[in-house]
Amino acid sequence: MDNLILDNVxxxxxxxxxxxxxxxxxxxxxxxxxxxxxxxxxxSKSAEQLRAVSFIxxxxxxxxxxxxxFEFKEAARIKTDHAFRVAIYVVVTWGIVRVYxxxxxxxxxxxxxxxxxxxxIDVLHIFxxxxxxxxxVLSALNSAGYQVSAILAGLGIGGLxxxxxxxxxxxxxxxxxxxxxxxxxKVGDQxxxxxxxxxxxxxxxxxxxxxxxxxxxxxxxxxxxxxSAIVNVDARALYWxxxxxxxxxxxxxxxxxxxxxxxxEVLANNxxxxxxxxxxxxxxxxxxxxxxxxFGIKKFDGSADSFPNEYMKILGTKSAVHLAILRALADHxxxxxxxxxxxxxxxxxxxxxxxxxxxxxxxxxxxx
Numbered sequence: 001m002d003n004l005i006l007d008n009v010x011x012x013x014x015x016x017x018x019x020x021x022x023x024x025x026x027x028x029x030x031x032x033x034x035x036x037x038x039x040x041x042x043x044s045k046s047a048e049q050l051r052a053v054s055f056i057x058x059x060x061x062x063x064x065x066x067x068x069x070f071e072f073k074e075a076a077r078i079k080t081d082h083a084f085r086v087a088i089y090v091v092v093t094w095g096i097v098r099v100y101x102x103x104x105x106x107x108x109x110x111x112x113x114x115x116x117x118x119x120x121i122d123v124l125h126i127f128x129x130x131x132x133x134x135x136x137v138l139s140a141l142n143s144a145g146y147q148v149s150a151i152l153a154g155l156g157i158g159g160l161x162x163x164x165x166x167x168x169x170x171x172x173x174x175x176x177x178x179x180x181x182x183x184x185x186k187v188g189d190q191x192x193x194x195x196x197x198x199x200x201x202x203x204x205x206x207x208x209x210x211x212x213x214x215x216x217x218x219x220x221x222x223x224x225x226x227x228s229a230i231v232n233v234d235a236r237a238l239y240w241x242x243x244x245x246x247x248x249x250x251x252x253x254x255x256x257x258x259x260x261x262x263x264x265e266v267l268a269n270n271x272x273x274x275x276x277x278x279x280x281x282x283x284x285x286x287x288x289x290x291x292x293x294x295f296g297i298k299k300f301d302g303s304a305d306s307f308p309n310e311y312m313k314i315l316g317t318k319s320a321v322h323l324a325i326l327r328a329l330a331d332h333x334x335x336x337x338x339x340x341x342x343x344x345x346x347x348x349x350x351x352x353x354x355x356x357x358x359x360x361x362x363x364x365x366x367x368x
Contacts, residue, residue: 013066020062024055045102053095060087082144089143093136097129104128120180123205169206175222176205184225185232190310192231193224213311238274238296239314244282245291245325248335255334256281256289262328267295270324272317274298288337295321 031054034047064084104125112121185191190199198210207219247256264279274296282292297317300310307313
């Protein structure tokens, strides 16, 4: 009789496990058909990710029903029930994480790429996964009879000690969160922080990687950005340049006015310059007019630009402008002032300097 009862128990256990497996295979097949037939990528990939989850849940349910057919001691039954609940919570949490991964990939990643917020989306992905797993594990422990409040209190004390020991690392992470949230710059921008100047290659939670003018890779702790002024060089619409042209003191008023027109024409004919420019006489010193010129060079446009990089565009455009101005002034006979002119007046009598061209004055003129 006992053998018959035992045989019936094993039959019930086997039947329960088999039902769980069949149910899991059925749900997995349904998910596979949904994945193949739907045209929406979000629904299709979500169903594909839930195939394994649905199969494992059905198997666990069948296994638990089968174990209940055996007569265990009360303590063993409680442990078995707690283990089943923990397993269910963990599998369900795993399924939620897998579905969120699909939502992140299909919706958030394209949105971040359109708005140049990929680092923010990457950090959000990690943060949401940690939150989901934390809630799932805490729920599983609570269902198993553990005092979650006591665990959280212990984690709070341990977290305080950890925060004191790793305050620099936490400051760097906090700085990284601020950078990603406020977006003072993005990957590819040229920035200046203190004495550092370069292009941003990567923005991480702990540090930011930039490349200097000389090609050096420099890792900057993110906490530096929280207490330093950040200059985003590429945030400007144009690369503004200033130059001053000092005309010769013998230049006539007509030549000064003509020089303004010539400089403005040179700037207007350069395709690499913006439309806004300023040309005017800013000062008159020692009888010489000083022409002040402001112009903006268009930003470097990557592969669509004719220059290989930003520096070559700035240098090449400035060189072209300077040469064109020199050529235009020379073609119209307009002279520029020499850097300095020093006149030496001789105290000797004019008769003692017979034969000289200008016996009383010798002019020494420095070159450009």
